[in-house]
Amino acid sequence: MRAMMKCSVEDEEQMRRAAELKSLAYGTVEREAASLLALSHRISDHPEIGLQEVHAAAWLLEAVRTVPGVRTEAGLAGMPTSFVAEIGTGELVVTLCAEYDALPGVGHGCGHNIIAAAAVGAFLALAPMAEALDATFRLLGTPAEENEGGKIRLLQAGAFEGTHLAMMVHPGPIDEASMNPYASAVVEARFTGREAHASLAPHEGVNALDALTIALTAIGLARQQLAPGQQIHGTVVDGGGAPNIIPGTTAGLWMIRATDLTSLHEVRERLENCLRGGALAAGCEVYISHDELAYHDLRIDRPLTELYLDNARSVGRNPSGVAARGGSTDMGNISQVFPSIHPMIGLGDAGLVLHTREFAKAARGPEGDRAALDGARLLSGVAIDACVDSVHRNRLISRAMPDPESTDE
Numbered sequence: 086m087r088a089m090m091k092c093s094v095e096d097e098e099q100m101r102r103a104a105e106l107k108s109l110a111y112g113t114v115e116r117e118a119a120s121l122l123a124l125s126h127r128i129s130d131h132p133e134i135g136l137q138e139v140h141a142a143a144w145l146l147e148a149v150r151t152v153p154g155v156r157t158e159a160g161l162a163g164m165p166t167s168f169v170a171e172i173g174t175g176e177l178v179v180t181l182c183a184e185y186d187a188l189p190g191v192g193h194g195c196g197h198n199i200i201a202a203a204a205v206g207a208f209l210a211l212a213p214m215a216e217a218l219d220a221t222f223r224l225l226g227t228p229a230e231e232n233e234g235g236k237i238r239l240l241q242a243g244a245f246e247g248t249h250l251a252m253m254v255h256p257g258p259i260d261e262a263s264m265n266p267y268a269s270a271v272v273e274a275r276f277t278g279r280e281a282h283a284s285l286a287p288h289e290g291v292n293a294l295d296a297l298t299i300a301l302t303a304i305g306l307a308r309q310q311l312a313p314g315q316q317i318h319g320t321v322v323d324g325g326g327a328p329n330i331i332p333g334t335t336a337g338l339w340m341i342r343a344t345d346l347t348s349l350h351e352v353r354e355r356l357e358n359c360l361r362g363g364a365l366a367a368g369c370e371v372y373i374s375h376d377e378l379a380y381h382d383l384r385i386d387r388p389l390t391e392l393y394l395d396n397a398r399s400v401g402r403n404p405s406g407v408a409a410r411g412g413s414t415d416m417g418n419i420s421q422v423f424p425s426i427h428p429m430i431g432l433g434d435a436g437l438v439l440h441t442r443e444f445a446k447a448a449r450g451p452e453g454d455r456a457a458l459d460g461a462r463l464l465s466g467v468a469i470d471a472c473v474d475s476v477h478r479n480r481l482i483s484r485a486m487p488d489p490e491s492t493d494e
């Protein structure tokens with residue numbers, strides 16, 4: 086009885102303290118709002134694709150460089166457009182991930198300008214309370230989420246070392262408790278035959294386009310037997326040069342996706358058999374290569390996701406459950422090692438589609454601005470709760486990972 090009473094007094098004290106600190110943090114977001122939105126708009130207006138985000142990375146660093154006591158370093162893991170800014174030396178290490186890469190053709194159609202502004206805003210809001218919270222706050226500039234798995238390289242290079250909790254918010258059409266991405270990988274195939282004049286000496290040729298065509302047909306047929314959640318999609322990147330030349334070389338690029346890595350390996354095997362089958366039938370050679378950096382599925386941390394939901398409701402957002410399975414993110418790899426959250430912050434229009442010009446426009450509009458500032462509030466709110474609430478704090482300090490669970494309902 087005594088213990089229970091003591092516990093509830095402690096709880097109340099923790100809640101009061103968290104609320105006080107959140108109002109300070111939200112005050113900082115308020116004061117910094119104009120510059121955070123200017124940052125978001127500037128990034129949106131100057132889209133830079135993965136590993137070329139020279140300006141975006143510099144603007145983010147500039148936004149946090151004047152924080153008293155901040156330690157910064159640029160160019161981690163061999164990526165000039167990555168950076169780290171860290172404040173405090175406290176026990177609990179909270180890593181905020183900022184993405185800022187764009188997509189070819191559709192600019193910031195994935196709204197990474199919002200991710201960047203929200204992460205910077207949360208860092209600025211949390212920085213003054215690092216000591217009081219016995220925490221270390223780390224802002225990681227994580228380039229090339231769309232194309233090169235920047236977070237995976239940073240993970241391998243030790244940039245996440247010591248992390249107890251990794252967080253980011255990603256814009257989406259509506260508010261959702263978490264993204265639910267596929268594991269994914271990229272596979273490239275180059276077919277080699279022999280060029281020949283298509284009219285004078287076609288029999289001298291070995292047609293590399295035949296190999297690719299047969300491979301595409303085999304892949305199309307194989308799709309019917311793929312397990313639920315397995316996907317293959319791709320494109321021809323070299324189909325030969327001229328109609329009067331039997332193509333000597335061709336190439337295609339595919340993405341494979343699945344609900345987890347084991348399933349992903351099965352799809353890869355299937356795809357590679359189709360590619361080899363095409364080469365064999367056409368008498369060609371095939372060279373198959375895949376990226377070393379497969380994206381993992383996301384291990385959803387339920388307790389932290391609950392914290393996010395509580396905070397989201399308190400700022401007037403009402404996220405639905407976990408999103409439908411789709412897309413991929415290098416945050417998946419981080420979530421397999423450190424407790425992580427990757428919620429989707431809504432732009433208030435269920436009809437929006439990620440990776441489109443319309444989404445880029447919305448992410449730079451009033452709803453995008455609201456999402457960026459709320460994102461900063463929510464990330465700082467979750468960090469404060471995780472630091473102050475002894476149950477959450479102890480769990481994170483002990484580095485207990487939640488059980489992996491199926492997220493397909």
Ligand SMILES: [Zn+2]
Nearest residue numbers: 195196197255
């Ligand atoms: Zn994205």
